[in-house]
Amino acid sequence: MYITDIDTKMKFLHGFSNKSRVLILESIKEEEKTVSQIIDELGISQSSISQHLACLRGCGLIVGRQEGKYMYYRVRNKLVRDLLTNFDTVLEDIHENVHGCQNHIDEKEADHVG
Amino acid sequence: MYITDIDTKMKFLHGFSNKSRVLILESIKEEEKTVSQIIDELGISQSSISQHLACLRGCGLIVGRQEGKYMYYRVRNKLVRDLLTNFDTVLEDIHENVHGCQNHIDEKEADHVG
DNA sequence: CTGTCATATTAGATTGTGCTAATATGACTT
DNA sequence: AAGTCATATTAGCACAATCTAATATGACAG
Numbered sequence: 001m002y003i004t005d006i007d008t009k010m011k012f013l014h015g016f017s018n019k020s021r022v023l024i025l026e027s028i029k030e031e032e033k034t035v036s037q038i039i040d041e042l043g044i045s046q047s048s049i050s051q052h053l054a055c056l057r058g059c060g061l062i063v064g065r066q067e068g069k070y071m072y073y074r075v076r077n078k079l080v081r082d083l084l085t086n087f088d089t090v091l092e093d094i095h096e097n098v099h100g101c102q103n104h105i106d107e108k109e110a111d112h113v114g
Numbered sequence: 115m116y117i118t119d120i121d122t123k124m125k126f127l128h129g130f131s132n133k134s135r136v137l138i139l140e141s142i143k144e145e146e147k148t149v150s151q152i153i154d155e156l157g158i159s160q161s162s163i164s165q166h167l168a169c170l171r172g173c174g175l176i177v178g179r180q181e182g183k184y185m186y187y188r189v190r191n192k193l194v195r196d197l198l199t200n201f202d203t204v205l206e207d208i209h210e211n212v213h214g215c216q217n218h219i220d221e222k223e224a225d226h227v228g
Numbered sequence: 229c230t231g232t233c234a235t236a237t238t239a240g241a242t243t244g245t246g247c248t249a250a251t252a253t254g255a256c257t258t
Numbered sequence: 259a260a261g262t263c264a265t266a267t268t269a270g271c272a273c274a275a276t277c278t279a280a281t282a283t284g285a286c287a288g
Contacts, residue, residue, distance in 0.1 A: 010133050011214040012205055017131035019124050020135045033236060036274080046276060050236055053215070056117070060211035069234050069285045076211070088198050090128055090193045097174035100125040102165070104269095132246075149265060162247065162264055183255045183264050215275095216237095 016058030017085075020044055021052045025061065025075060028083055032065075032074035129173030130201075134158055135166045139175065139189060143198055146179075147189035 015021055023042050027033065034040075039049050053073055056062045061080055064073045077080050091098070129135055137156050147155075153163050167187055170176045175194055178187045187217065189195050205212070 002161060006137065008212050008275070009136065009201065009205055009211055010145075012208070012212045013130045013136065013201070016127045019120060020124065020276090022127065033198065044233075047237085047279080052275080054236075055215035058213050058215045060208040063125060066285090068253060079207050083200055083204050086197055087123065087127070090197050091123055093193050094126070094174040094182050094190060095122055097128045098122050099172050099174075101128050101169035101172045102237095148262095159248070161249080161267085165246080168266075180255090185286075211241085228276060 006047045012059050015056050015061045018052070020048060021056055023082055024049070024056065028062065028074050029081055034070045034072055036070075038073070050091055073083075126175075129170050129175045132166070134162060135170055138163070138166055138170065139198055142176065142188050143195055146186045148184045148186055150184075152187070190196050 015025070020042070023039060023044075027041055028037055035046075035049060035053065039046055039054075043051070044052075053062065053064070056073075057064065061071050061076055063076050064071050066072075075084070129139070136167075137158075138152060141155055142150055142216070149163060149167065152167075153160055157165070158166075159202075167176065167178070171178065175190055176187050177190050178185050180186075189198070
């Protein structure tokens, strides 16, 4: 089996390391959408969405097609779609064991522990 | 299908967002190892490895078991293992389209483009 | 060819992350 | 109980990532 080098892998995985990006991926997982639709749906600023879309393109996770003045984005292919589904499958199984990575636990959350 | 909330999902995905963590996961994907073994294998500092292991535990991705003064870590279960394999499967398919997220392209890489 | 709408890009401020160095804990040995 | 080895924790710095605000581009309508 061909093993892609770790740096390429990290660039790819970077796509999943931010909440806005993951929400975008989920939003366009099953159907392509215009940038405006994504903005409206997620309530994230135009600039931020645009930057994240550029990022996701660079990660190889999504593709865009222009139609007039609209830009339609969708998840690249079935493999990526299946990977997104796989996240949910694993999470369903292990979610009770997910407590967050040390440095991430901020006041808000620390409060309602116990 | 039960959908885990996005914040839990992000805590989980955080495990894959760092090179050292991904290397650790790959290292213990098929067999459990002691912390020392991982340190030797990856050549990353003891402190750093220990912090990443704590992080991966918090992400629910790995489990540890103590045996005397040694701590053995392994990937939690087959589902997580399969997810790691899935990364490689997708990458094999899309790696030509992975160019990195804008903000990430630093001098070193920018040089040997073209 | 001017205005408008959709999207992209840039700069700068703010926040988050990961490293190193130092120190702490806890198990086992003598 | 003192020493040693394996691992964990903490603090602080350096750097990376993300957001906002402002501006730019490019397509189409009039």
